[in-house]
Amino acid sequence: METGSAAGAETTGTEPEWTGLPPGLLRMRRLLLVVWLGLLALAVGLLLGLFAGPVWAAFALLPLAVLAWGWVLLGRNWRSWRYAERADDLLITRGVLWREETVVPYGRMQLVEVTSGPVERHFGLASVQLHTAAAATDATIPGLDPAEAERLRDRLTELGEARSAGL
Amino acid sequence: MTAPGVEGAIGAGKAVGERRLHPVTPFRRAWAPVAVLTGWAVHDPNQAQEQLTKLTTTMVLGGLAVLVTAGALYGFLTWWFTYFSVTDSELRIRTGLLFRRTAHIRLERIQAVDITQPLLARVAGVAKLRIDVVGTDKKDELAFLGQGEARRLRAELLARAAGFAPETAHEVGEAPAHELMRVPPNKLAISILLTGATWGSLAAALVAPPFLWLTTHSVWTVLATAVPLLGAAATTSVGRFVGEYDWTVGESPDGLRIDHGLLDRTHETVPPGRVQTVRIVEPLLWRPLRWVRVELDVAGSANSVLVPVAPRAVAESVVARVLPGVTVPRELLRPPGRARWCVPLWWRGYGLAVTDAVFAARHGLLRRRLALVPHAKVQSVRLTQGPWGRLWRLADVHVDTGANKTVTARLRGAEEAASLLREQAERSRTGRRTARPDRWMA
Incomplete structure (x- = not known):
């Protein structure tokens, strides 16, 4: 029933050794983000460009903006773990x-x-x-x-x- | 716990010491078809009447006979195929006609033992016995046993769980209990009258139907709302009174005993060291009388009330017996004044106190709730901080317990919360050293 150890009491006072996550996760998440939002931007741009006129195709910039924002967010989130x-x-x-x-x-x-x-x-x-x-x-x-x-x-x-x- | 198909021994013959439930058990299922018919008739009265006129008396009688026979046969077969036995370390329940089910309940993991007697069972002299282990459900209760047998079985289970040798366990008998407190009926009645929910549901039941009558003039709409509302009003007032009537809290070497009920009697036993959290609730209207309600959480158990109403001093003495070595902290530390920008007004209700034995956090302004968690029961500690909280340098500290209840100290200063997190983790780790073993008599 005894928990903990005597040695543990001494080490808990000091700042622990933090380990971050390996970059693989960030790479994966960013790649997924780029693939999905890239496809979305492409689809929006093509569809609007073909059916509503080239000016409307500018809406394709919206997913791209989200992409840029998400790119930064993912990096910050990854660093926080x-x-x-x-x-x-x-x-x-x-x-x-x-x-x-x-x-x-x-x-x-x-x-x-x-x-x-x-x-x-x-x-x-x-x-x-x-x-x-x-x-x-x-x-x-x-x-x-x-x-x-x-x-x-x-x-x-x-x-x-x-x-x-x-x- | 459940091992369908694993039991190769099922067909091979009876294991040693297997017993059946009380022979009255089949009858509890016999009424089921009648209830289904009644439910259908109530649900759709017009169609029921139409159907009834088409039937001849012989058909009705014949149908009823078939239904009752089928119900009785089903009840009889489930009773016939249900066995239970007590081994050195387990209670085994074997059941099921087509789908076999075997539950092995480990006795040292017992969190609570309940004996309940619904009104009809009291007339028949039988009782249900239920063992609360994390993960048990309604299927794992023994319904029904003879009254005396249920008590003997409970004593034996508790003795074995406590660590008595198997040979002596059934001779130990029932542990002597002494009464800690009893709630007098008049006090219980007053406490229910002083509860806002009672009056709220009553007012809703009295105001809503006439209002609906004036607007719709439809009898069915009025009935459809009035019946559930009246039902809710009855359960919050009369139901509570009947359920919490003659509430007695006792103490025995086997742990805490809670007996209550006017029509349905319930006897709960919570072995020592099983209580995960205790909550002291102070409704607004009780405060002038200095009355409180005490709730408790045990892992895997649905029971949550320890004392329905008692003067604060008495309640605190009961809490001291339930959590040995714990005194209810009087002085609670409020969040810093800047917390008013996060939770206006209600921030004054928050409070925190950490003693040698418990982590105590209060919340609520009108209805104050103080939750106590013994350090030994803390499973994990979390600190959370949102953007608005960071602006005001405030953070919340959550303490998770094994009964799936989380106690939160809200809006503490950021530095205080950070040190609280470290210290609480340390305390919950070391708090275990003084805790009693699972087998409390060993």
């Missing part, structure tokens, strides 16, 4: 406008999940999700390198077992 493995708990911070910081003690973890969708797999990415007994706990680290995701999963599971506590 950080996580830190401390001796006894995992820290995750994210968000630019709506900031959120989550602390999950290893002993409370019920399940660690590694997921990877088809697009993510193509880009060689995987996400790690932590579940505790509280459904409100929202601890996901997206866009990790699969090897790193697996290392994190194994380490979290191991630490969780060592410090395990019930409800």
Whole structure:
């Protein structure tokens, strides 16, 4: 039933070592953004240009503006994601406008999940999700390198077992 | 928990110690077809009458006989194919005629045990027994058992869950309980009269139907609105009175005992260390009398009331028994004054206090709610800050518990919130050291 360790008490006072996300996730998201909005701009431009006149085709600039804005937003959002493995708990911070910081003690973890969708797999990415007994706990680290995701999963599971506590 | 198809032993024969439910059980399903018919007749009276005139007496009698026989047969078969047994570490329930279902409920994971007796069950001398584990649903209750058997089974389950040796577990018997408090009926009645919801629903039920009559002159519209409104008014006043009548909170080595009900009696047992959060609610009209209502959350359990009404001092002493070593904090820290720009007026209702044992957060201005979470029950801590909050250097700290309830300390200063986040994570980690083991007698 004992949780935590004596060594943990000393390290928690200092600033934790933050790890950012690998650039793969940003690349994937930007590529998806460019592909979808590029297609949209093309469709809008062609359709309006053919059926309503060349002046109307200027509306195709709208998706392009969104693209430029989204490009910046994605970069800011990607930079805001950080996580830190401390001796006894995992820290995750994210968000630019709506900031959120989550602390999950290893002993409370019920399940660690590694997921990877088809697009993510193509880009060689995987996400790690932590579940505790509280459904409100929202601890996901997206866009990790699969090897790193697996290392994190194994380490979290191991630490969780060592410090395990019930409800 | 459920392992359909896994049980190769199902056809092989009865396992040791398997028992059936009380023989009265089949009858609870016999009325189902009659209820369906009645429901249909009420739903569509004109058509029902039309259909009835077409039928001859023999057809009606024959149809009823077939339906009742079918209902009885179904009830009998489900009863015949339902077994339960208690092993060293589990309660096993095996059920299902066509779709087999086996539930193994681990006893050390018990969050609460309830014995309920609806009115008819009281007449028949039987009771339902329900084990609350995270993930159990209505199917996992044992309905019905003989009254005495239900009590014996509860005592045995609790003894085994507490860590007594299996050989002695059924001899331990019921743990002695002593009463902590009892709510007198007159106080309960006054407290319900002083609740805004009672008068609100009553007013709606009295005002809406005449108004509708004046505007539409349609009997059906008036009836369709009046009946549900009156029903709601009845449940919020009379229903609450009947349900919370003779509310008794007791304490025993097996944990907390809560007994209540005028017609339907309910006996709940919450073993030590299962309470995830406690909330002290102060409705506006109760405040001059210094009365409060206490609610609690247990993982996997639907019961949420600990004390329906009690003077503050009594309620606090009960809370101290439920969460050992906890005193309800008196002084709460308000958010900084600039919080008025985020939540005007209501910001005064927010408050926070952190003691050695609990994280306490209050919200609400008219109806004050103070939520207490023992540090050992905290599953994760979160800090959130929106753009408007950042402008005013304010942030919210959320504490998630295992009963799927989140307690939030809103609008704390940004630096305070950041340090609160770190410290709370540390406290929730170390808070476990003094906690009692899951098997509380071991």
